[in-house]
Amino acid sequence: MSDRDDDRTGPDRDLARLAAATARIDADDRFTAAVLRAATASDPLARLAAATDGLEPDAGFTEAMVRAATASAVPARPAIADGIVRSGRPALVVTALAAAASVLFFLQTQRDVDSAIMASVEALEASE
Structure with a gap:
């Protein structure tokens, strides 16, 4: 990590860690197409749910998210x-x-x- 990492705020550090953990994961074209179809519909949320009903979660993405979430330190409780x-x-x-x-x-x-x-x-x- 660079020297500028010390200048980042907590959420910026968490987002950078999450970006690094998920950098090797490619977007699924079927998911992107389903989201775009649903977004142009009259009822986007209902269409989105119907369009993505058959998609299975990617295990690599789930593992990367869990690794990124568990790698971050628990913030100290303010005094x-x-x-x-x-x-x-x-x-x-x-x-x-x-x-x-x-x-x-x-x-x-x-x-x-x-x-x-x-x-x-x-x-x-x-x-x-």
């Missing part, structure tokens, strides 16, 4: 910390905005409370 790190920055921004909004709400409310208190104190002083 909880990966999700935290990935969502950490947006969560921090949302938290900072919520804190700023709560401070502004507190200041607005405090000003309204102070105004209400001062109005009641002035009313008491005027009545004395």
